[in-house]
Amino acid sequence: MSGRAEKDALFEAIALMGKAFASPRRLELLDLLAQAPRTVDELAKASEQSMANTSQHLQALHAAGMVTRAREGTSVRYALAGHEALTVWLALRDASVARLAEVERAAREYLGEDVEAIGREELIERLRRGDVVLVDVRPDEEFAAGHIDGARSIPLDELEERLAELPADREVVAYCRGPFCAYAHEAVRQLQAAGRTARRLEEGWPEWRLADQPSVPAGVA
Amino acid sequence: MSGRAEKDALFEAIALMGKAFASPRRLELLDLLAQAPRTVDELAKASEQSMANTSQHLQALHAAGMVTRAREGTSVRYALAGHEALTVWLALRDASVARLAEVERAAREYLGEDVEAIGREELIERLRRGDVVLVDVRPDEEFAAGHIDGARSIPLDELEERLAELPADREVVAYCRGPFCAYAHEAVRQLQAAGRTARRLEEGWPEWRLADQPSVPAGVA
DNA sequence: CAAGCTATCAAGTGATCTATTGAATAGTCA
DNA sequence: TGACTATTCAATAGATCACTTGATAGCTTG
Numbered sequence: 001m002s003g004r005a006e007k008d009a010l011f012e013a014i015a016l017m018g019k020a021f022a023s024p025r026r027l028e029l030l031d032l033l034a035q036a037p038r039t040v041d042e043l044a045k046a047s048e049q050s051m052a053n054t055s056q057h058l059q060a061l062h063a064a065g066m067v068t069r070a071r072e073g074t075s076v077r078y079a080l081a082g083h084e085a086l087t088v089w090l091a092l093r094d095a096s097v098a099r100l101a102e103v104e105r106a107a108r109e110y111l112g113e114d115v116e117a118i119g120r121e122e123l124i125e126r127l128r129r130g131d132v133v134l135v136d137v138r139p140d141e142e143f144a145a146g147h148i149d150g151a152r153s154i155p156l157d158e159l160e161e162r163l164a165e166l167p168a169d170r171e172v173v174a175y176c177r178g179p180f181c182a183y184a185h186e187a188v189r190q191l192q193a194a195g196r197t198a199r200r201l202e203e204g205w206p207e208w209r210l211a212d213q214p215s216v217p218a219g220v221a
Numbered sequence: 222m223s224g225r226a227e228k229d230a231l232f233e234a235i236a237l238m239g240k241a242f243a244s245p246r247r248l249e250l251l252d253l254l255a256q257a258p259r260t261v262d263e264l265a266k267a268s269e270q271s272m273a274n275t276s277q278h279l280q281a282l283h284a285a286g287m288v289t290r291a292r293e294g295t296s297v298r299y300a301l302a303g304h305e306a307l308t309v310w311l312a313l314r315d316a317s318v319a320r321l322a323e324v325e326r327a328a329r330e331y332l333g334e335d336v337e338a339i340g341r342e343e344l345i346e347r348l349r350r351g352d353v354v355l356v357d358v359r360p361d362e363e364f365a366a367g368h369i370d371g372a373r374s375i376p377l378d379e380l381e382e383r384l385a386e387l388p389a390d391r392e393v394v395a396y397c398r399g400p401f402c403a404y405a406h407e408a409v410r411q412l413q414a415a416g417r418t419a420r421r422l423e424e425g426w427p428e429w430r431l432a433d434q435p436s437v438p439a440g441v442a
Numbered sequence: 443c444a445a446g447c448t449a450t451c452a453a454g455t456g457a458t459c460t461a462t463t464g465a466a467t468a469g470t471c472a
Numbered sequence: 473t474g475a476c477t478a479t480t481c482a483a484t485a486g487a488t489c490a491c492t493t494g495a496t497a498g499c500t501t502g
Contacts, residue, residue: 018242065320
């Protein structure tokens with residue numbers, strides 16, 4: 001029969017990955033990496049922490065098997081390790097919203113007033129009919145790293161000046177990093193203030209990709 | 222625009238749930254609860270740790286929204302909190318097997334020599350044809366708390382003496398708690414030693430239930 | 443090959459986490 | 473009511489973790 005020592009070793013090994021999710025800083029890094037691979041420097045800036053600290057957390061994530069690293073000339077680019085890493089992160093995030101009132105509250109606090117959303121099924125149907133314009137309001141690099149098939153890129157901070165690019169007679173659907181990302185909310189508010197009909201996609205790029213929906217580049221990592 | 226403080230609060234709140242997965246003891250408790258709700262006392266015995274320690278970990282899990290508690294006379298029964306908790310735990314477990322060589326190694330070490338397995342699809346087809354006998358080799362209470370529709374219960378430690386209950390002319394499929402559970406492996410070895418044709422189901426009860434397959438009691442929590 | 447980045451390492455400190463022990467509480471049963 | 477059981481609380485020591493600072497190593501460019 002199998003003994004205690006072996007069982008302990010097994011759970012110990014799994015807990016090594018579990019520890020990766022125990023720090024808010026690391027979760028933020030995971031959230032950023034879910035959009036696109038990035039260098040240490042970019043991640044440090046985006047998460048507003050010191051380079052050394054970022055590097056250490058990334059090494060912890062690497063040891064936990066959650067990210068891959070690749071040297072690129074003078075810098076090092078980190079990326080989420082396979083779909084498993086994304087799966088776990090999204091599962092944890094969704095569970096925390098569902099079960100922890102505090103997360104829900106913090107999310108509402110962060111996102112501001114809710115704007116009307118559209119689900120995946122309906123969007124697909126409307127896209128098929130050519131009925132809506134789909135706009136990716138994330139930064140350029142993230143769009144470049146991957147986006148929903150058929151979306152056009154207008155980063156949030158250019159939205160106001162590029163309003164004319166959007167046909168006035170069609171509804172606009174904006175999406176961004178995911179349900180906790182404020183960009184799409186803000187985009188919809190701006191669009192509505194400009195007299196357009198607009199909604200946000202209730203999910204973001206990582207969820208879309210993980211669901212194996214039509215994407216650019218095609219195919220899932 | 223949304224600020225750093227709000228974002229920090231959000232990730233902090235999610236990390237509260239993440240911390241639940243950072244300790245091997247807690248993971249073991251989650252793994253046990255994935256089979257059936259249990260009292261503190263039962264959990265302490267099953268995981269071979271002190272009552273006080275078990276209680277504390279359970280409280281940590283409770284604070285993280287991973288388990289529910291219910292008073293039952295003199296004792297307190299804990300259960301996994303909804304399908305979200307199970308989803309996250311299974312996602313983490315699977316990711317750790319996929320990405321951490323050490324987990325895979327520890328699992329092989331614990332399980333002993335691998336025995337031939339059968340997948341979900343094939344089992345369903347064979348069950349439909351009435352071609353196999355499906356045996357649940359977990360302890361009675363776990364079978365009682367929920368099992369695959371059509372399975373019969375023969376706890377592993379009764380298997381040898383109850384061999385006669387199994388028709389000799391049909392293949393036997395054994396399943397237990399999941400891919401890390403040694404019971405089904407051991408059952409298949411015993412059955413083969415007794416001259417039967419036997420395989421193990423490559424998943425366990427929690428995976429089956431989460432996939433919304435025919436179960437008793439019907440319907441998922 | 444030297445200068446200038448980017449990333450990592452090493453060490454130190456304060457904070458947090460874990461398991462243990464012994465005491466306290468809630469519920470049951472005679 | 474009082475004894476008993478199951479669970480939780482409180483206090484503690486040891487271990488681990490997080491973040492900072494200052495030094496080091498790898499790569500590219502002139």
